[in-house]
Amino acid sequence: MSQTPLLSLRNLRTMFTGENGEVVAVDNVSFDVNAGEIVGVVGESGSGKSVTALSIMGLLPKTGARISGGEILFRGRDLLKLSSREMRGLRGREIGMIFQEPMSSLNPVFPIGDQIVETIIAHERIGHRAASARAADLLNRVGISSPARRMLDYPHQLSGGMRQRVMIAIALACSPKLLLADEPTTALDVTIQAQLLDLLRDIQDETGMAIVLITHNMGVIAECADRVVVMYAGRVAEEAPVDRIFDAPNHPYTVGLLGSTPDITRDERRLWTIPGSLPRIEAPPSGCRFAPRCQLAIADCERGQPQAVQIGAAHWAACLRTQDASSLGRKT
Amino acid sequence: MRAYAIKRILQAIPILMLVSLISFGIMQLVPGDPASLLAGPNATPAELEQVRINLGLDKPFLTQLFIFYGNLLKGDLGHSLLLGKPVTEAVFERSPVSISIALYSLVLTVIFGLAIGVLAAIRHNTWVDQIATSFALIGVSLPNFWLGLVMIVVFSVHLGLLPTGGYVPFTRDPMGWLVAATMPAVSLALMQIGLLARLTRSTMLEVLSQDYIRTARAKGLSEIRVIAKHALANVMIPVVTVLGMILSVLMSGSVIVETVFAIPGIGSLLGNAILGRDYPMIQGGLLFVAAVLLTLNIVVDLLYAYLDPRVRVR
Numbered sequence A: 001m002s003q004t005p006l007l008s009l010r011n012l013r014t015m016f017t018g019e020n021g022e023v024v025a026v027d028n029v030s031f032d033v034n035a036g037e038i039v040g041v042v043g044e045s046g047s048g049k050s051v052t053a054l055s056i057m058g059l060l061p062k063t064g065a066r067i068s069g070g071e072i073l074f075r076g077r078d079l080l081k082l083s084s085r086e087m088r089g090l091r092g093r094e095i096g097m098i099f100q101e102p103m104s105s106l107n108p109v110f111p112i113g114d115q116i117v118e119t120i121i122a123h124e125r126i127g128h129r130a131a132s133a134r135a136a137d138l139l140n141r142v143g144i145s146s147p148a149r150r151m152l153d154y155p156h157q158l159s160g161g162m163r164q165r166v167m168i169a170i171a172l173a174c175s176p177k178l179l180l181a182d183e184p185t186t187a188l189d190v191t192i193q194a195q196l197l198d199l200l201r202d203i204q205d206e207t208g209m210a211i212v213l214i215t216h217n218m219g220v221i222a223e224c225a226d227r228v229v230v231m232y233a234g235r236v237a238e239e240a241p242v243d244r245i246f247d248a249p250n251h252p253y254t255v256g257l258l259g260s261t262p263d264i265t266r267d268e269r270r271l272w273t274i275p276g277s278l279p280r281i282e283a284p285p286s287g288c289r290f291a292p293r294c295q296l297a298i299a300d301c302e303r304g305q306p307q308a309v310q311i312g313a314a315h316w317a318a319c320l321r322t323q324d325a326s327s328l329g330r331k332t
Numbered sequence B: 001m002r003a004y005a006i007k008r009i010l011q012a013i014p015i016l017m018l019v020s021l022i023s024f025g026i027m028q029l030v031p032g033d034p035a036s037l038l039a040g041p042n043a044t045p046a047e048l049e050q051v052r053i054n055l056g057l058d059k060p061f062l063t064q065l066f067i068f069y070g071n072l073l074k075g076d077l078g079h080s081l082l083l084g085k086p087v088t089e090a091v092f093e094r095s096p097v098s099i100s101i102a103l104y105s106l107v108l109t110v111i112f113g114l115a116i117g118v119l120a121a122i123r124h125n126t127w128v129d130q131i132a133t134s135f136a137l138i139g140v141s142l143p144n145f146w147l148g149l150v151m152i153v154v155f156s157v158h159l160g161l162l163p164t165g166g167y168v169p170f171t172r173d174p175m176g177w178l179v180a181a182t183m184p185a186v187s188l189a190l191m192q193i194g195l196l197a198r199l200t201r202s203t204m205l206e207v208l209s210q211d212y213i214r215t216a217r218a219k220g221l222s223e224i225r226v227i228a229k230h231a232l233a234n235v236m237i238p239v240v241t242v243l244g245m246i247l248s249v250l251m252s253g254s255v256i257v258e259t260v261f262a263i264p265g266i267g268s269l270l271g272n273a274i275l276g277r278d279y280p281m282i283q284g285g286l287l288f289v290a291a292v293l294l295t296l297n298i299v300v301d302l303l304y305a306y307l308d309p310r311v312r313v314r
């Protein structure tokens, strides 16, 4: 892949000001997203997935949050250097985002049609009628029947799955190059989840946009992603093409994540969970952040943050013991 | 929406019946014999009997109630004892005065209360917020009669800018009305501005942290649009519900303010009626005020339903 990536995070660092000084929520995160690909970002709750996405969108809380380092290159431009006006022009037009909470992500007091139409009008010189027609098309596209009538509905008249479809329609309204989907199906039941993932994949096929799919569900990753970024405690633990993640994981944390996912195909009853929990971001371990929970940890692991090691084509792991981790991965 | 409106109006009828029953009860519950109170200490028994017959007090209770409702339906609230004219006439003479001042203070309350609250919320934790919050606190803590007196001293006595009191009907001279009504309206409104600003600020802060605001920003809307459309539409829902309460307070606060500024409104009409034991006047005046407040509350409820689609469907 010699083309320049659509999105490239370089050493992104995002901090929050807490009661006891600053904490680092996203630390030195780098990964690329190429045009037309689906990159899965996985990690357990609190690992910094949402903060990464919000940093890209420029939607971090106005007070108490700050990006203290790195670059976010989108089509070659560093988003961190754009004015707020330029960022606004980008949001919703070139980068769309959908959120985890379909129940509360739509404004309860406006009809859904209006909420799609205003997105189009905010970015394009287009008449209200044409924008309405496009909104109806979009609703149709995301699988909402009789869209002209549905446009007048208020969010509370729709189910969670329907609302998330509306959110997708809003995100797609201006045909963005990149879609950030932050756990788009987590709050929905399994059948709806599958339908929405199918929808996202179809749309991606059709439009060729890139998707960053944030999830903590390895099943979703297996089904949709081309490449995977595994995050742990604000850092990237491993990055690899999807089949490599499942077949040859090289970071003990990835191995643990896979072990804790029920795998029907392999007929395994045993559910291996990672002992312990995510370190508190107020007091991160000095070395590898996974070391306290890692069954392979050695003294060196606590000495410093391990550098990412290249393992194969487009495959990196930030671990001193990738060799042993990969054999651990084969055992489970 | 229309069904909701009709339902709301029908609901008001039993309330109005109840209020009228209470106001009828006032006459029955007056300690001692209302007739002797009305006729005065020196009345002869014959005169007393005459007063009783005039008031219908000689008839059985149920008959009295029946007559009372009959007259009410005809729009007859009886005769004022002090003013010597029909209660309805007195009420309709005075009510435009009070209502116009109450509406004026409502306008002031809504404009300044909302503006200060919104400003404080979007500049949360800055000096703007601190000034706005302190102003609101001052507004809430100052009694309106005191404020009225201070304003008279400053603006009328020292600066000579505004009259110390009196009233000019809006229909006769709008500018004159504005000059006469401003100090009363401001002194009535200030406390409500403080209350509304505090409510608006806290609601706005809460609304701004909602997911749909994040969505609005993620869509690339301008900050003005995010605040003025997406946030404000949601802030207005609780604000409108307290508007009904604010109006009631403005109406009842007018009794004091009308006294301070020597304004011939409903407040001073009722005040004088109470002092002079003008029972028909008290009865009719209360009924009128209750009807006005009830109507305003229905308007507020309808507005609320209009603003919040989740209520509308019920």
Ligand SMILES: Nc1ncnc2c1ncn2[C@@H]1O[C@H](COP(=O)(O)OP(=O)(O)OP(=O)(O)O)[C@@H](O)[C@H]1O
Pocket: A016, A017, A025, A043, A044, A045, A046, A047, A048, A049, A050, A051, A052, A061, A064, A216, A281
């Ligand atoms: N507004 C905030 N103020 C302070 N700390 C925050 C804020 N938002 C997030 N954090 C912290 O940043 C860290 C990363 O949070 P983030 O929401 O990115 O996790 P996540 O990976 O998206 O988890 P989840 O799967 O639960 O969504 C957490 O430790 C969280 O406490």
Ligand SMILES: [Mg+2]
Pocket: A049, A050, A051, A182
């Ligand atoms: Mg998250």
